[in-house]
Amino acid sequence: xxxxxxxxxxxxxxxxxxxxxxxxxxxxxxxxxxxxxxxxxxxxxxxxxxxxxxxxxxxxxxxxxxxxxxxxxxxxxxxxxxxxxxxxxxxxxxxxxxxxxxxxxxxxxxxxxxxxxx
Amino acid sequence: xxxxxxxxxxxxxxxxxxxxxxxxxxxxxxxxxxxxxxxxxxxxxxxxxxxxxxxxxxxxxxxxxxxxxxxxxxxxxxxxxxxxxxxxxxxxxxxxxxxxxxxxxxxxxxxxxxxxxxxxxxxxxxxxxxxxxxxxxxxxxxxxxxxxxxxxxxxxxxxxxxxxxxxxxxxxxxxxxxxxxxxxxxxxxxxxxxxxxxxxxxxxxxxxxxxxxxxxxxxxxxxxxxxxxxxxxxxxxxxxxxxxxxxxxxxxxxxx
Numbered sequence: 001x002x003x004x005x006x007x008x009x010x011x012x013x014x015x016x017x018x019x020x021x022x023x024x025x026x027x028x029x030x031x032x033x034x035x036x037x038x039x040x041x042x043x044x045x046x047x048x049x050x051x052x053x054x055x056x057x058x059x060x061x062x063x064x065x066x067x068x069x070x071x072x073x074x075x076x077x078x079x080x081x082x083x084x085x086x087x088x089x090x091x092x093x094x095x096x097x098x099x100x101x102x103x104x105x106x107x108x109x110x111x112x113x114x115x116x117x118x
Numbered sequence: 119x120x121x122x123x124x125x126x127x128x129x130x131x132x133x134x135x136x137x138x139x140x141x142x143x144x145x146x147x148x149x150x151x152x153x154x155x156x157x158x159x160x161x162x163x164x165x166x167x168x169x170x171x172x173x174x175x176x177x178x179x180x181x182x183x184x185x186x187x188x189x190x191x192x193x194x195x196x197x198x199x200x201x202x203x204x205x206x207x208x209x210x211x212x213x214x215x216x217x218x219x220x221x222x223x224x225x226x227x228x229x230x231x232x233x234x235x236x237x238x239x240x241x242x243x244x245x246x247x248x249x250x251x252x253x254x255x256x257x258x259x260x261x262x263x264x265x266x267x268x269x270x271x272x273x274x275x276x277x278x279x280x281x282x283x284x285x286x287x288x289x290x291x292x293x294x295x296x297x298x299x300x301x302x303x304x305x306x307x308x309x310x311x312x313x314x315x316x317x318x319x320x321x322x323x324x325x326x327x328x329x330x331x332x333x334x335x336x337x338x339x340x341x342x343x344x345x346x347x348x349x350x351x352x353x354x355x356x357x358x359x360x361x362x363x364x365x366x367x368x369x370x371x372x373x374x
Contacts, residue, residue, distance in 0.1 A: 060148065
């Protein structure tokens, strides 16, 4: 049985947001993803987002497009977007469309967060 | 479980059972998902419509089709959508309703994409794919690259302080010519001065494959590290659709 789709934002060290995306996230969940993440883009103290994909099993093109939107918006504010824990399927989708070339991938959320401090 | 999830799981089971490799199962599952959701969102009405999904296969290939009753917001006929996808129709209003970007992806990843009128009243969109047990080949695409320094469009970018360099691309960029196209650009980017703009002129380009899209994204990063910028110029609607589909339209600077 597929894991129930779930999206959560977690503030770490008052500086980074980890966006936990769980299960199958497709266009049906896009409004939720937008409503959770868009307000966070405005927060000045935040240095960047990490999308935690370790429990993510599927994304469609709308979500890929939204991840690219997040990347662009954050980059324009000198913030970062990182991806952590993507499995082969998610990696394949992101790689196929070339996002792996512009967004840095990390094996784990911890490693992604550590990279903010380097 | 949502219908979209159910259809994805069924399709994955089917493609796996038929003998597709894991990577192809994932790709085709995405294609099925995109086509199915297009039918649900634009070709039918919630709660009252039925969307029909068909799989068939033999020893050599699989065929998938999805049919809707046409009661949704999509206003295009099969021929119109087909013509659009085949680059013969320009209509700026159809992006939201036709899913043409998705159809383009389906076209890139499948052997044959067909769109016709459905007996259920709407559209029947189908694809076939030769059974692939091995991982997908690298992406398809281009021909010749002519490099020449140019100052002709330097006025367009006020934020750029450095010089402009233009690379003019030609024809269809696919796997057959990808190296011939990208290697000179790689070299150009390596030699690019700080804060320079690299202008890629797509005026004569009809098609780019996904490998080339990956290169574009990579070049964007490389040039940005040098404080410069990549500008895509004279991009036609079809290529813009593909860039939009993968989200790069918002990342790259694109001038018509």
